[in-house]
Amino acid sequence: GAVVSQHPSRVICKSGTSVKIECRSLDFQATTMFWYRQFPKQSLMLMATSNEGSKATYEQGVEKDKFLINHASLTLSTLTVTSAHPEDSSFYICSASRTGGMDQPQHFGDGTRLSIL
Amino acid sequence: AQSVTQLDSQVPVFEEAPVELRCNYSSSVSVYLFWYVQYPNQGLQLLLKYLSGSTLVESINGFEAEFNKSQTSFHLRKPSVHISDTAEYFCAVHFNKFYFGSGTKLNVKP
Numbered sequence: 001g002a003v004v005s006q007h008p009s010r011v012i013c014k015s016g017t018s019v020k021i022e023c024r025s026l027d028f029q030a031t032t033m034f035w036y037r038q039f040p041k042q043s044l045m046l047m048a049t050s051n052e053g054s055k056a057t058y059e060q061g062v063e064k065d066k067f068l069i070n071h072a073s074l075t076l077s078t079l080t081v082t083s084a085h086p087e088d089s090s091f092y093i094c095s096a097s098r099t100g101g102m103d104q105p106q107h108f109g110d111g112t113r114l115s116i117l
Numbered sequence: 118a119q120s121v122t123q124l125d126s127q128v129p130v131f132e133e134a135p136v137e138l139r140c141n142y143s144s145s146v147s148v149y150l151f152w153y154v155q156y157p158n159q160g161l162q163l164l165l166k167y168l169s170g171s172t173l174v175e176s177i178n179g180f181e182a183e184f185n186k187s188q189t190s191f192h193l194r195k196p197s198v199h200i201s202d203t204a205e206y207f208c209a210v211h212f213n214k215f216y217f218g219s220g221t222k223l224n225v226k227p
Contacts, residue, residue, distance in 0.1 A: 106163075108161040
């Protein structure tokens, strides 16, 4: 149980394109979903926390107009990288939690490798 | 600010040998500590966690980690590794949000 599906697993696109990444909890309802970004040989960095039905909370330094997050249902959150540029190339990972509390584990997707040419 | 340091980016080890993956964190307040494992082409999975109580925590597949408050460490150990333990291991600290280390790739050789 507790499977999180992230799609697509890899995307390559031209500079200026907007890219949407989906994160779905397949067998549980996720009140809270998290979006991370990972640069090569570096830590996962939390970008934003989204709670179903409300606006996402962005971490300091993350442009909310650049990285649009929607969490319209208890099983789906999307991250849209708008007008992507080469510096946005990275590995993006989502995780989902039933409640977002410390006592509830985060279940991770397999990540999306984004490459902007 | 919180931070998590995993000094070893890669750890090669022979099968059935013991292994220790190091994790240190910087925090002046109480935190919760985690180890996650990522097998090739898969997402991160929770391996074990320390929230409170006994400082030694164990996973179902033979790993253990000990919380050492004075040294601000949470090293992961296994007395005898298997080929199937080959994966990347991430240490994480939770203080209001998760802070992850940069990961340690464990490569178990036959």
